[in-house]
Amino acid sequence: MLVLTNGTLIDGTGKEPIEKAVVVIEANTIKSVGPEIAYPEGSPVIDLGGRVIMPGLIDCHLHLGGFVIDDPNWQFSSRSFMPWFSSFLWDYLRHFAKRRRLAIENGVTTIRSAGDNYPDITKLRDRIELGKLTGPRIFAPGPIFTAPGGHPAGTIYRRNRYIVEHATRQVDDAEVAREEVRKLAEGGVDCIKAVYSRINLMDLAHDVPQLDLRVLEATVDEAHRHNLRTMVHAGSPEETRNAVTVGADSIEHGIGPDGDPIEFTDTLIAMMVDKGTYYVPTVAVSWALKNTYPGFLAKVKATVKKLHDSSVKIATGTDSGMPGVVIGKSIHIEMDLLVEAGLSPMEAIVTATRNAAGNLGQEHHLGTIEEGKLADIIVVSGNPLEQASKTGEIEMVIKNGEVSINRLRKGRFPQA
Ligand SMILES: [Zn+2]
Known part of the structure; x- marks a missing residue:
């Protein structure tokens, strides 16, 4: 037992803060x-x-095996390859120790990694779940469903046969898609991800094969039969409309990298509200790309504002793993960006x-932080209701009832 x-x-519900609150944790659960x-x-x-106590933060869209590079302009070159590769390999051999630590240090107690080598990712998830490794709770789709030659199989992964094989499922047949979803469900993935987009993220041309709509529909439907939620990467108004129509549970990004704003028509918005479709805008990655694509960030913010005002549920995702957005740190940037888009700091906290x-799900x-919930809790020194990114001033992290970080005990701060 532990009493704070x-x-x-x-508490994460959006209710007014409660002063002088007491939280009683028993084993891994919030007792009262x-x-x-x-x-x-x-x-x-x-x-x-008197410090702020709040739920552990959740990043619904990042790439655990992606880059941990602060510079948004970083690019592959003969000079940058070896330093990157050796640091990646070192971390990979330690089961992504650096990435796990960055998440926990920043109060991110749960992540959804949006497509990884399978079954490596579910094995890592299980090791953390069993307490053999420290790290955030992982929710993972494993391989990404896409068209043969579609993104990312035919684009960023195309030179690496191992990754194509383990981190994607290239399908052009509805029955095959159902079969693949069934196998993954049995194998223990947490959700299903599909890329339904023509955009080639390598050179931003609209020229890669797109998942057939009937295949997407079968994928989503089969996932739902197995109680798996679905995340769909869509990049145009039409793609988004189709993805929502076939029942995607969340729309990721929702804006083309060339800056075409998705037109969320009133009909589409009404459909999203009706179906409870979430929008994961990944504003942080648009922020990282702001110099490369001028005007892009403003459009993403306007989209966030419009959907939020229309009662579409927004959930935080950062797309960490892209250069310029680093796992853990980026969630606090995302919080401020959501406020810049027009949410109140409290609303930004609720999205995370x-x-x-x-x-x-x-x-x-x-x-x-409510009775009966799992004890994933952070304590921060600043007031995130004044500035949302104060969530980054971490004093304490508790995950699954266990104290991972506690700076209050080191005597840096006098006990009240
Ligand atoms: Zn992503």
């Missing part, structure tokens, strides 16, 4: 929470000295907590 007292509770909570005498107590959990377990 004297916290300013932002509120302003005046009794707890057994002699329990270990940590006085938070309750909404993100809902997007993963985990609203009963994660995303809020």
Whole structure:
């Protein structure tokens, strides 16, 4: 048992903060929470000295095996390859220790990695789940469904046969797609991802094969039969409309890299609200690309604002793994960008907590500090209601009831 007292509770539901809150954690679960909570005498107590206590953050779209490079202009070259490759290999051999640490250090206790080598990714997830490795909870689709030669199989992965084989499923037949989904469901993936887009992210031309709409429909339908949620990468208004129509649970990015804003018509928005489709705008990666594609970021923000005002549920995703967006750190940037787009800081917090959990189908377990939820909790020194990215001023991280980081005990801050 662990008792946290004297916290300013932002519980992730969007409700007003509660001062002098007490949170009682028993094993991996939040046992009780509120302003005046009794707890057994002699329990270990940590006085938070009025600091903000909130749910662990959730990043619904990143690439765990991607780059950990701050510079958005970084490019492959004969000079950059070896330093990148050796640091990647070193981390890969340590089961992505650096990436796991960056997530936890930044209070990101849950991630959805949007397409990885399978079954490596589910094995890593299980090792973390069993407590053999520290790291965020991983939700993973494993391989990405795409057309033969489609993105990313025929684009960024095309020179690496191993990755194409393990991280993609190139399908052009609805029955084959169903069969592949069934196999992955049995193998234990958490969701299914499909790329339904003609955009070649290598040179941004609209020239790669696109998943057949009937194949996408079969993929989504079969996933739902196995209780797996679906994330769809769409890049044009028409693609987005089609993806929502066939039942995609979340639309990722939702804007073409050439800056074409997706026209979310009133009909499409009404459909998304009606079906509960989430929008994961990955604003952080647009921010990283702001000099390469002038005007792009403003369009993404306008889209976020329009959908949010129309009650479409927004969930945080950063697309970390792209140069310029680093796992963990980028979620705080995403929070500020959502506020710049027009959300209140509290609403931005909800997108990274309750909404993100809902997007993963985990609203009963994660995303809020409420009785019965899993104890994924962070304590921050600043006030994220003044500036959302203060979520990055981490003092304490608790995941699954276990304290991963505790700077309050080091004596840097006097106990209240
Ligand atoms: Zn991505």
